[in-house]
Amino acid sequence: MSGRSDQPAPVAPDDQVIARAAVLIRHWTGMTFGENKRYYIERRLVERMAKTGIAAPAAYLDFATYMPGERQELINAFTVNETYFYREIHHLSALSGHMLPSIVRHRVPGDLIRIWSMPCATGEEAYSIAIWLLENWALVDAFNIEIVGSDIDTAALAKARDGHFSQRSLARLPEQIRESYFEIEKGHQRQIIQDLRESVRFTPANLIDPSSVEGLGSFDVILCRNLLIYFDDDARKRAADLLYDRLKLGGYLCLGHSESMKNISDRFEATRLDDAIVYRRP
Structure with missing residues (x-):
């Protein structure tokens, strides 16, 4: 599934969806994102919704929950890869x-x-x-x-x-x-x-x-x-x-x-x- 120009634009996730996404990410990865990371969570959800062509946030989370491939893509979107050679x-x-x-x-x-x-x-x-x-x-x-x-x-x-x-x-x-x-x-x-x-x-x-x-x-x-x-x-x-x-x-x-x-x-x-x-x- 991929986004197309004739598909509806993603709807901004509400507080309930943001909270649900944070719970899922913590369950899948151990990473915790608090209220101060609301924009971080929202931006990544919207990016993946656009990629999959799913405009409704709750429907997208259902899709990511039951489709291992999309779940991995969402996890990838949330990781922090700050690194360089000879660090520490x-x-x-x-x-x-x-x-x-x-x-x-x-x-x-x-x-x-x-x-x-x-x-x-x-x-x-x-x-x-x-x-x-x-x-x-x-x-x-x-x-x-x-x-x-x-x-x-x-x-x-x-x-x-x-x-x-x-x-x-x-x-x-x-x-x-x-x-x-x-x-x-x-x-x-x-x-x-x-x-x-x-x-x-x-x-x-x-x-x-x-x-x-x-x-x-x-x-x-x-x-x-x-x-x-x-x-x-x-x-x-x-x-x-x-x-x-x-x-x-x-x-x-x-x-x-x-x-x-x-x-x-x-x-x-x-x-x-x-x-x-x-x-x-x-």
Whole structure:
């Protein structure tokens, strides 16, 4: 179903529809949008209504509820994909300087090390991990490193696999890094080299839906940054349990700079590594 010029224009959602949409999004994703986000919700509903050609807001929500494809499109419209390369670089420094050396102390060369970037948005974080380790960890070639990027936004994942990035995304990368790991600029974008595109696996996942991650296995390090701030308390606790279950014993979890497990879960052990506070599964 798609919008056509001869179809009626979408009707602006009323308060009841806005509230219902917020409840559905929270139920599907864990993300909470309060009254101060009314315009944010309304704009995204109207955009999807125009795309589907459904003019009545309540009818559109019924359609999105019972049609998985449109539900995913609506979820994609609500996600916040604010990201860039080498964001919160202190975690990358702690990864190569402390976390991985601690992990491989009990491994032998050739062993598998698994790192999960969730949410990965359009891929900058997952690719940043790969680049950082190639540049900063001397043992990068001694171990079999698997990097998995996941997100609830399937459109963002498609962009991540494609690997084209704007100058804004690349702004914090040293020139030498841009020249070594990205193709020549075309149309104000640069594509990450094929070897790196093939080195990171991208897959959909939902932190409040355990069934969505059952096939991913467990990880030595998880970066889950700047997501829990969008969740309510119940969703944060559910996400924390899922993250704990996905970590190997002794594995590390990195949260965003404004996030903490302090009032969410007591299952993790907080550890300070230089400028980074990380959480470990005991």
